[in-house]
Amino acid sequence: MSVPDSEIDHDLLAFMRQALTGTLQPKNPQKLKTYVLESAQYIVDNGIDVALSREHIVKAAEHIYSAMQAKQYSTDTWSIHELHPKAKTRETVDFIFTMDLLNFSFWSEMDVETRFAVEYNGKRWTGYWSLVAALQRALDEGIPITCPYFWVDEQICSEELFKHIFRSATDEDIPLLPERIACLREAGQVVCERYDGTFANMIDEADFSATALVVMLADELSCFRDEHVFEGRRVNFYKRAQILVADLWACFGGESFGEFHDIDELTMFADYRVPVTLTMLHCLQFGPKLEAHIKAKKMIPSGSSWECQLRGASVWCVEMIRREILKRHPKVNINAALIDFYLYDTAKEMEALGAEGLPHHRTRSIWY
Numbered sequence: 249m250s251v252p253d254s255e256i257d258h259d260l261l262a263f264m265r266q267a268l269t270g271t272l273q274p275k276n277p278q279k280l281k282t283y284v285l286e287s288a289q290y291i292v293d294n295g296i297d298v299a300l301s302r303e304h305i306v307k308a309a310e311h312i313y314s315a316m317q318a319k320q321y322s323t324d325t326w327s328i329h330e331l332h333p334k335a336k337t338r339e340t341v342d343f344i345f346t347m348d349l350l351n352f353s354f355w356s357e358m359d360v361e362t363r364f365a366v367e368y369n370g371k372r373w374t375g376y377w378s379l380v381a382a383l384q385r386a387l388d389e390g391i392p393i394t395c396p397y398f399w400v401d402e403q404i405c406s407e408e409l410f411k412h413i414f415r416s417a418t419d420e421d422i423p424l425l426p427e428r429i430a431c432l433r434e435a436g437q438v439v440c441e442r443y444d445g446t447f448a449n450m451i452d453e454a455d456f457s458a459t460a461l462v463v464m465l466a467d468e469l470s471c472f473r474d475e476h477v478f479e480g481r482r483v484n485f486y487k488r489a490q491i492l493v494a495d496l497w498a499c500f501g502g503e504s505f506g507e508f509h510d511i512d513e514l515t516m517f518a519d520y521r522v523p524v525t526l527t528m529l530h531c532l533q534f535g536p537k538l539e540a541h542i543k544a545k546k547m548i549p550s551g552s553s554w555e556c557q558l559r560g561a562s563v564w565c566v567e568m569i570r571r572e573i574l575k576r577h578p579k580v581n582i583n584a585a586l587i588d589f590y591l592y593d594t595a596k597e598m599e600a601l602g603a604e605g606l607p608h609h610r611t612r613s614i615w616y
C-alpha cells in the first residue's frame with residue numbers, strides 16, 4: 249500500500265537518510281572556517297610585489313610583546329577609549345554592529361585642518377573616531393541610529409537625516425555616504441526579517457563561535473562579503489566581519505555577547521592603517537614600482553593584485569608575529585585580534601606624533 253505524498257514527512261526522511269549515511273550536518277557547524285589565513289598564505293606564496301622580512305618579523309615580535317606587556321595591553325584597553333561605549337548591554341551590541349557596518353574608508357586627500365571631521369564632546373574627531381563620534385552624537389540627539397527598524401524606514405530615516413547625522417565640521421563630507429546608507433538599509437532588512445530586529449539574535453545563532461559569526465555575516469550580508477579574486481583564486485579578507493566580532497569580544501571582555509570559544513581563529517583586520525606600522529617595522533617590504541606608487545599617493549583599485557597583496561601580506565605578517573610571540577612566550581594570552589588592535593592604536597599614536605612613515609595606500613571601498 250503506497251502512502252500519499254502529502255502524508256510523507258520529507259524533512260524526517262532526509263534526516264533519517266543523513267543519519268543512516270553518516271552525512272548529518274550539525275545545525276550550527278562549529279568548525280566553520282573563514283579561509284582568511286589560507287587566502288593570505290596563498291597571496292604571499294604567489295605575489296611578487298610585497299615581501300615579508302623574517303629577520304624583522306622576529307625583532308618586531310619581541311618589541312610588540314614587550315610593549316604590550318609594558319602597557320598591560322588587553323581587551324580592557326578597548327573600553328578605555330573615550331568614545332567607545334562602556335555599558336555591557338544589548339544597546340552596546342547594537343552600537344558595535346552599527347559602527348562596524350560603517351567602519352570603512354575614512355582617509356582623506358585634505359590636510360588635517362580641512363579633512364572631514366565630526367565635532368563632539370568639544371573636540372574634532374577624524375578618521376575612525378569621526379564615525380564613533382557621529383554615532384554617539386546622534387544618540388545624544390535622540391536619533392535611534394543603532395536600531396535596524398529605523399534603518400529600513402526610508403521616510404523617517406531619510407538621506408537628509410543621514411547627512412545631518414554625519415555632518416562635518418569642515419567643508420569635506422564623509423566619504424562614501426550613499427554606500428554607508430546602503431549598508432544600513434541592507435543590514436536592517438536582513439536583521440528585521442530574519443533576526444527579530446536585533447543583531448544579538450545573530451550572535452546567539454553563532455553559538456559562541458567567532459568563525460561561525462564571521463561566516464554568517466558574510467553569507468547573509470553582501471556588505472560584509474569582503475571576497476576578491478587573486479591569481480585565479482577566491483581570497484577572503486572579511487575585515488569588517490572579523491573586527492565586528494573582535495570589538496564585541498574586547499568590549500565584553502570575552503563574556504556575555506563577547507564570549508567566543510574560537511576567538512583566536514580571527515586574523516588581523518586587513519585595513520589601510522596597520523600596514524603602515526608593519527612597513528615602519530620593516531616587516532613588510534614593497535617592490536620599487538608599488539612603493540613609488542604609494543609614495544606618490546596614487547589610487548590603488550579595490551580588488552587589484554597590488555591591493556590583495558598589501559592586505560594578504562599584512563594578514564600573514566601579523567600571523568607570523570603572533571607565532572613568534574607564542575614560540576617565546578607560550579603562556580601569554582595574545583591573539584591576532586589583540587596584536588592588531590595594538591598595531592592600530594600605535595599607528596594612531598605615531599601619526600599624532602608626526603612620525604613620517606610611508607603614506608598609507610589609497611583604495612576607496614566599503615571593505616575597510
Ligand SMILES: Nc1nc2c(c(CN[C@H]3C=C[C@H](O)[C@@H]3O)cn2[C@@H]2O[C@H](COP(=O)(O)O)[C@@H](O)[C@H]2O)c(=O)[nH]1
Pocket residue numbers: 325326329351352353354355374375376377516517518519520521522588589590592593616
Ligand atoms: N586593522 C584595524 N583597522 C582598524 C581598527 C580601527 C579602530 N579599532 C579600535 C578598536 C580597538 C582598537 O583599540 C581601536 O581603538 C579602525 N580601523 C580601520 O582603520 C581605518 C581608519 O583609520 P584612520 O582613518 O586612521 O582612523 C579604517 O579602515 C578602519 O576600518 C583596528 O583596531 N584595527
